[in-house]
Amino acid sequence: MDPRIIKELRDAVGAERVSTAAEDLVAYAYDGTWAEQQPDVVIHPQTTADVAAVLRIADAQRVPVVPRGAATGLAGGALPVAGGICLNLARMNRILDICIPDTLAVVQPGVITLDLQKAVEKHGFFYPPDPASVYQCTIGGNVATNAGGPRCLKYGVTGDYVLGLEVVVPGGRVLRLGGRTIKNVSGYNLMGLFIGSEGTLGVVTEVTVRLIPKPAAQMTALAAFPRLADACEAVGNILQAGVVPLVTELMDRATTRAVEDFKHLGLPTDVDALLLVAVDGDADAVTREIAQVAVILERSGAREVRQARSAQESEALWEGRRNLSPAIQRLARNKLGEDITVPRSKIPEMVARLADISRANDLPIIVYGHIGDGNLHPTILCDRRDAAIMRRVEQAAADILEAAVALGGTLSGEHGIGVFKRDHMLRGVDGNALAYMAGVKALFDPHDILNPGKKLPFD
Amino acid sequence: MNLYEPTPGQQVFGLHLPDYDELQGCIRCGRCLPVCPTYQQTQLEMFSPRGRLSLLRAVEDGKLALTDGVEDHLYHCLDCRACNTVCPPGVRIGELIVRGRVAIEDKHPRPFLIKFMLRHVLTGAERAALLSGPLRLVQALRLDRLAAAVLRHVPGPVGRRLGELIELAPHPGRPLARELAEVEPATGPQRHRVAFFLGCMMNVAMPDVSRATVRVLRRAGCDVLTPRGQACCGAPHDDQAMLDFSRDLARKNIALFEPLLDEVEAVVTDCAGCSGALKEYAEWLHDDPEWRERARRFSAKVRDVTEWLDAIWPEELTPVHRPATATYHDPCHLANLQNVRSQPRRLLGRVTGLEMHPLPDSHPVRCCGSAGIYNLTHTDMSRELLDRKMADVAATGAEVVVSANPGCLLQLEWGRRLTGQPIVVKHVVEVLDEGLNGQAQGDPRPRG
Ligand SMILES: Cc1cc2nc3c(=O)[nH]c(=O)nc-3n(C[C@H](O)[C@H](O)[C@H](O)COP(=O)(O)OP(=O)(O)OC[C@H]3O[C@@H](n4cnc5c(N)ncnc54)[C@H](O)[C@@H]3O)c2cc1C
Ligand code: SF4
Ligand code: SF4
Numbered sequence: 028m029d030p031r032i033i034k035e036l037r038d039a040v041g042a043e044r045v046s047t048a049a050e051d052l053v054a055y056a057y058d059g060t061w062a063e064q065q066p067d068v069v070i071h072p073q074t075t076a077d078v079a080a081v082l083r084i085a086d087a088q089r090v091p092v093v094p095r096g097a098a099t100g101l102a103g104g105a106l107p108v109a110g111g112i113c114l115n116l117a118r119m120n121r122i123l124d125i126c127i128p129d130t131l132a133v134v135q136p137g138v139i140t141l142d143l144q145k146a147v148e149k150h151g152f153f154y155p156p157d158p159a160s161v162y163q164c165t166i167g168g169n170v171a172t173n174a175g176g177p178r179c180l181k182y183g184v185t186g187d188y189v190l191g192l193e194v195v196v197p198g199g200r201v202l203r204l205g206g207r208t209i210k211n212v213s214g215y216n217l218m219g220l221f222i223g224s225e226g227t228l229g230v231v232t233e234v235t236v237r238l239i240p241k242p243a244a245q246m247t248a249l250a251a252f253p254r255l256a257d258a259c260e261a262v263g264n265i266l267q268a269g270v271v272p273l274v275t276e277l278m279d280r281a282t283t284r285a286v287e288d289f290k291h292l293g294l295p296t297d298v299d300a301l302l303l304v305a306v307d308g309d310a311d312a313v314t315r316e317i318a319q320v321a322v323i324l325e326r327s328g329a330r331e332v333r334q335a336r337s338a339q340e341s342e343a344l345w346e347g348r349r350n351l352s353p354a355i356q357r358l359a360r361n362k363l364g365e366d367i368t369v370p371r372s373k374i375p376e377m378v379a380r381l382a383d384i385s386r387a388n389d390l391p392i393i394v395y396g397h398i399g400d401g402n403l404h405p406t407i408l409c410d411r412r413d414a415a416i417m418r419r420v421e422q423a424a425a426d427i428l429e430a431a432v433a434l435g436g437t438l439s440g441e442h443g444i445g446v447f448k449r450d451h452m453l454r455g456v457d458g459n460a461l462a463y464m465a466g467v468k469a470l471f472d473p474h475d476i477l478n479p480g481k482k483l484p485f486d
Numbered sequence: 487m488n489l490y491e492p493t494p495g496q497q498v499f500g501l502h503l504p505d506y507d508e509l510q511g512c513i514r515c516g517r518c519l520p521v522c523p524t525y526q527q528t529q530l531e532m533f534s535p536r537g538r539l540s541l542l543r544a545v546e547d548g549k550l551a552l553t554d555g556v557e558d559h560l561y562h563c564l565d566c567r568a569c570n571t572v573c574p575p576g577v578r579i580g581e582l583i584v585r586g587r588v589a590i591e592d593k594h595p596r597p598f599l600i601k602f603m604l605r606h607v608l609t610g611a612e613r614a615a616l617l618s619g620p621l622r623l624v625q626a627l628r629l630d631r632l633a634a635a636v637l638r639h640v641p642g643p644v645g646r647r648l649g650e651l652i653e654l655a656p657h658p659g660r661p662l663a664r665e666l667a668e669v670e671p672a673t674g675p676q677r678h679r680v681a682f683f684l685g686c687m688m689n690v691a692m693p694d695v696s697r698a699t700v701r702v703l704r705r706a707g708c709d710v711l712t713p714r715g716q717a718c719c720g721a722p723h724d725d726q727a728m729l730d731f732s733r734d735l736a737r738k739n740i741a742l743f744e745p746l747l748d749e750v751e752a753v754v755t756d757c758a759g760c761s762g763a764l765k766e767y768a769e770w771l772h773d774d775p776e777w778r779e780r781a782r783r784f785s786a787k788v789r790d791v792t793e794w795l796d797a798i799w800p801e802e803l804t805p806v807h808r809p810a811t812a813t814y815h816d817p818c819h820l821a822n823l824q825n826v827r828s829q830p831r832r833l834l835g836r837v838t839g840l841e842m843h844p845l846p847d848s849h850p851v852r853c854c855g856s857a858g859i860y861n862l863t864h865t866d867m868s869r870e871l872l873d874r875k876m877a878d879v880a881a882t883g884a885e886v887v888v889s890a891n892p893g894c895l896l897q898l899e900w901g902r903r904l905t906g907q908p909i910v911v912k913h914v915v916e917v918l919d920e921g922l923n924g925q926a927q928g929d930p931r932p933r934g
Contacts, residue, residue: 356575
């Protein structure tokens with residue numbers, strides 16, 4: 028990059044917040060995927076004004092800017108694929124306000140999601156979005172990817188809790204969107220455009236989130252289904268009975284076996300599907316509902332149902348799900364996790380197609396996910412050292428996305444498009460809609476400096 | 487950019503780390519970032535476990551030259567192993583960073599003074615004890631205070647740091663190494679026989695604590711066997727990339743304790759750094775066919791004193807403390823490395839009169855900044871971590887701060903002096919010892 032631009036950046040935000048050291052460029056070259064590309068410079072802004080200055084200079088000089096939270100993203104969204112500036116927002120990590128009368132919190136984008144949850148819990152409140160990366164990901168990243176998690180079925184995704192945003196757009200203008208109220212129809216819902224935009228429209232510099240009261244209790248049941256289709260149907264039956272479960276987590280046979288090999292918890296490994304159902308609410312309701320759930324699970328074809336009768340037993344049933352991540356890490360050297368979502372009724376067919384794809388490409392694929400919202404995580408096991416395997420992985424990934432779209436689903440439920448799924452957007456999204464999306468991008472970012480090469484399939 | 491491009495299957499460039507495979511095992515999930523103390527302080531990726539591994543990997547893959555910056559980042563790691571405890575694929579991050587230090591040692595050797603001290607002074611409790619004579623003389627004549635006072639008035643950071651270092655120096659009592667009989671018999675009903683490993687730091691800086699350890703062990707029914715000529719455990723050398731040296735020390739200790747192993751139930755030490763290292767001998771010498779089995783047998787018997795006492799504590803013994811609030815600070819090398827967390831807490835729970843208030847960030851534990859010689863080599867980072875720890879301590883309202891490692895105790899004691907907080911800092915065994923002897927008044931007094 029032109030040294031004059033670096034100097035301009037240094038003058039604008041302070042030399043100590045701008046780095047071109049070789050080591051720093053290496054450390055900011057990746058995210059939670061396996062891909063790598065070094066930026067030309069890393070900037071560590073502390074204030075909205077810093078961010079605005081960077082976007083003003085970058086826009087004028089046509090330099091790419093890639094916003095970065097904790098770099099846990101699984102779609103390559105924070106990779107500086109075109110070089111340029113890596114904008115590290117992790118240092119803007121203050122909780123600015125927890126307002127009890129209005130039950131909301133105002134935070135900077137670099138706040139770690141769990142830190143927000145813990146801070147509001149002290150006041151008896153609850154911030155429900157719970158991506159499995161909650162320990163390490165940032166609120167800014169969550170907003171930019173509209174992150175979800177197991178609790179989405181009942182509580183919704185990140186975007187359902189965002190009341191207001193401050194964003195900086197290319198050119199350096201600061202927009203304040205939404206506000207501190209649940210209802211807000213003054214003007215267009217521009218805020219919605221930024222939620223899930225993967226850092227391609229603006230940089231989120233402040234987030235106002237809605238809080239809800241913390242449910243008092245939680246209870247869990249675990250069911251073993253010989254047939255996966257029955258597990259899916261069971262979730263429908265539970266909803267029909269008027270119970271909205273907190274989570275409905277599915278593990279297929281291979282996943283269960285991996286967990287069992289890792290932790291020896293006594294999980295049944297001879298069934299097609301293990302389904303973990305949890306309910307939350309006040310203590311009485313929870314006890315009543317979990318009993319109801321257990322009956323429905325049995326009637327829907329479960330061979331065995333374990334129902335927790337205490338918080339402690341509940342915890343024990345969670346043990347398997349909690350160890351899923353380390354367990355599957357040990358299955359293979361490398362993994363590619365997909366994130367498709369299909370209508371719930373189509374899950375059995377999707378799982379069958381995954382088995383076909385696995386066979387056709389000669390690659391093991393394990394499946395787990397959240398039945399309730401149709402979000403599946405087929406995970407391809409592979410070895411990146413082997414070029415032949417990697418070619419098959421690319422094919423299998425394409426096959427999976429295609430199958431999901433064919434079944435009326437989407438390319439990604441929560442991880443985002445980033446670079447990994449970008450080329451599939453043409454098939455996955457309605458053509459007219461895509462054209463308007465391109466228009467939105469051009470409106471906010473006419474010179475294509477903000478996270479270029481991501482999300483939309485145009486250069 | 488081809489997203490499905492294969493990675494190199496073997497090392498072509500770089501350091502040829504033996505653990506290249508494991509290095510590639512990091513999936514960059516970022517789970518280790520929020521628990522890493524140096525990342526917490528800086529929010530900079532280069533100061534995180536994931537960042538450090540990535541630097542090593544880039545050097546290995548020929549994408550990054552072996553710069554001074556790489557060295558600096560590798561040595562900014564506290565070796566506290568908080569990261570290891572949370573890593574989903576189970577990458578042994580702390581170990582890989584230490585391996586990285588070894589691999590760059592050719593081109594980036596450690597400072598002469600550090601190596602000299604480690605090679606010639608910190609080689610065993612008895613040798614190290616030679617240090618304490620002159621130190622005690624200087625302190626008796628109050629020359630240290632004088633020097634510190636003078637240095638404090640020298641302008642610039644160097645004078646201030648030196649002054650602080652002198653103040654940090656412990657005021658040790660008589661060393662213990664040559665005082666212990668080879669067998670100190672149980673004073674309570676005899677039930678066990680244990681070998682005692684006397685750490686260098688304990689012996690030089692806080693021999694009175696180790697005296698308490700031996701008293702408590704005997705009271706709890708243990709014959710305590712202390713073989714003469716013990717070598718340093720090797721942890722400081724391992725930490726500073728002197729692997730050959732630390733392996734030699736390990737062999738010495740194994741050979742020395744071997745004849746006792748049939749006779750004793752455990753090899754006990756009251757230094758968490760030592761117990762961690764002694765337990766790792768099996769791994770250190772795994773590739774040495776002559777020593778592998780001997781090391782495994784030795785390591786299998788090693789117990790931290792808190793672990794051992796918790797396992798054998800006789801129900802009839804009830805230590806008593808005057809009513810006081812207390813808190814327990816986990817030493818990294820006890821909690822993160824050895825997963826010994828509940829044992830010291832259970833022991834303290836047996837002390838009548840102590841009301842325990844927990845410290846935050848204890849699982850994995852956040853380092854107090856002591857970290858071997860880190861508080862001498864990286865004073866600024868160490869000081870920031872100490873300040874945070876002291877603020878945590880103050881928030882618990884504890885009057886007694888208990889830990890189980892000499893480095894932590896010295897660091898916390900220094901924190902006490904810096905902040906003037908009305909606390910006493912004690913080893914778990916001191917609390918037990920005083921509690922059994924009815925002398926736990928807990929008056930603030932300087933350590934040593
Ligand atoms: C182990 C693991 C489990 C996961 N589980 C889940 C899960 O259950 N559900 C889920 O939804 N995701 C999950 N993820 C994916 C990831 O954690 C989420 O996408 C998360 O929201 C990313 O946050 P981040 O701070 O790491 O963002 P990054 O990875 O740094 O960035 C993600 C995207 O957001 C953009 N961005 C980041 N910050 C800003 C900002 N302030 N302004 C504008 N754009 C910004 C980046 O440019 C990038 O496009 C998981 C990841 C891992 C490693
Ligand atoms: S937790 Fe382990 S796998 Fe994840 S980034 Fe850290 S070292 Fe890598
Ligand atoms: S050992 Fe401690 S300081 Fe070093 S990388 Fe791990 S957590 Fe960070």
